[in-house]
Amino acid sequence: MTALPHLDGGAVARALTPAAAVEALAGVLRDGLDPETCPPRSAVPVPAGELLLMPAAAGSWAGVKIAGVAPGNAALGLPRITGAYLLLDGATLRPRALLDGAALTALRTPAVSALAVRHLTSGERPLRVVLFGSGPQAYGHVDALLAVRKLASVTVVGRDPGRAEGLAAYARAAGVPEARAGTAAEVAGADLVVCCTTAREPLFDGRRVAPGTVVVAVGSHEPDARETDTALVRRSEVWVEARTAALREAGDLLVPEAEGAIGPGHVTGTLADLVRGPQLPAPGPAPRLFKSVGMAWQDLAVAVAVHRAATA
Numbered sequence: 001m002t003a004l005p006h007l008d009g010g011a012v013a014r015a016l017t018p019a020a021a022v023e024a025l026a027g028v029l030r031d032g033l034d035p036e037t038c039p040p041r042s043a044v045p046v047p048a049g050e051l052l053l054m055p056a057a058a059g060s061w062a063g064v065k066i067a068g069v070a071p072g073n074a075a076l077g078l079p080r081i082t083g084a085y086l087l088l089d090g091a092t093l094r095p096r097a098l099l100d101g102a103a104l105t106a107l108r109t110p111a112v113s114a115l116a117v118r119h120l121t122s123g124e125r126p127l128r129v130v131l132f133g134s135g136p137q138a139y140g141h142v143d144a145l146l147a148v149r150k151l152a153s154v155t156v157v158g159r160d161p162g163r164a165e166g167l168a169a170y171a172r173a174a175g176v177p178e179a180r181a182g183t184a185a186e187v188a189g190a191d192l193v194v195c196c197t198t199a200r201e202p203l204f205d206g207r208r209v210a211p212g213t214v215v216v217a218v219g220s221h222e223p224d225a226r227e228t229d230t231a232l233v234r235r236s237e238v239w240v241e242a243r244t245a246a247l248r249e250a251g252d253l254l255v256p257e258a259e260g261a262i263g264p265g266h267v268t269g270t271l272a273d274l275v276r277g278p279q280l281p282a283p284g285p286a287p288r289l290f291k292s293v294g295m296a297w298q299d300l301a302v303a304v305a306v307h308r309a310a311t312a
Helices: 009-015 018-030 071-076 101-120 136-148 161-173 184-189 230-235 243-249 251-258 271-276 296-311
Strands: 042-046 049-058 061-069 081-089 095-100 127-132 151-157 178-181 192-195 214-217 237-240 267-270 288-291
Touching: 009 095, 009 101, 009 296, 018 101, 018 136, 018 271, 018 296, 049 296, 061 101, 061 296, 081 101, 081 296, 095 101, 095 296, 101 136, 101 214, 101 271, 101 288, 101 296, 127 136, 127 184, 136 151, 136 161, 136 192, 151 161, 151 184, 161 178, 230 251, 237 243, 237 271, 243 251, 243 267, 251 288, 267 271
Parallel strands: 127 151, 127 192, 151 178, 192 214, 214 288, 237 267, 237 288
Antiparallel strands: 042 049, 049 061, 061 081, 081 095
């Protein structure tokens, strides 16, 4: 029996650039994939945290990610997100490759955000970014954003000043002219606010966000956890990966809905609408909020692209 090819974290990162990951996602949407029909994520509580099962099938491929979310790992010096991705032949369901799940997630989540940012912002001038978080997803977002837009500055807001400054130094080395640690109040001067944290309560006052600012929130897929507040959601255009997933898992939207501040119809559109539809007009008086919960079709699209690049 032939051994199953294994792409570890380093191999996944080397195989595909952030720009290529963005294009992989855009490509499957342009080809007609319907995220609304994607199987829901299964979540199973376990003593160490949570096990997530995320299956998907599209075209000639299928796959499933098994991810572990272990909050206590940080104290042990281990990654919070663990797991593996099993890539399958779509016609026979025979295994084709095994990929590092954490590395795949670290690549695909920022790529989803960057794809949305490419459509929700103008490329006319470099963006002033306020970035919440200083973990692997925050680093990945710096790389992915630089793949789609020029950045004038990055202000990192994190609980640990040392880690925040470390990410700022990374952004400067990546070519961002100005990058430093800062505070949540600085969302008032941002063109783009990115939230990639483990927070369960709002990170900033949504009333401070200027008209036309784009806010991306990716940190939570739980209906009772959120990174943005009701004030921001109420006044924003809201874009999501899929209405079905958002109305099932996006606490950023479900909490305001439970409060009676918004209704189910508050969602403006989806990522597929952005990719397939006409170009959006220039930002108006409302902020633009993109809420991502992470979906299995995204893992499959990026895993296929990684596999193809690694075996070319």
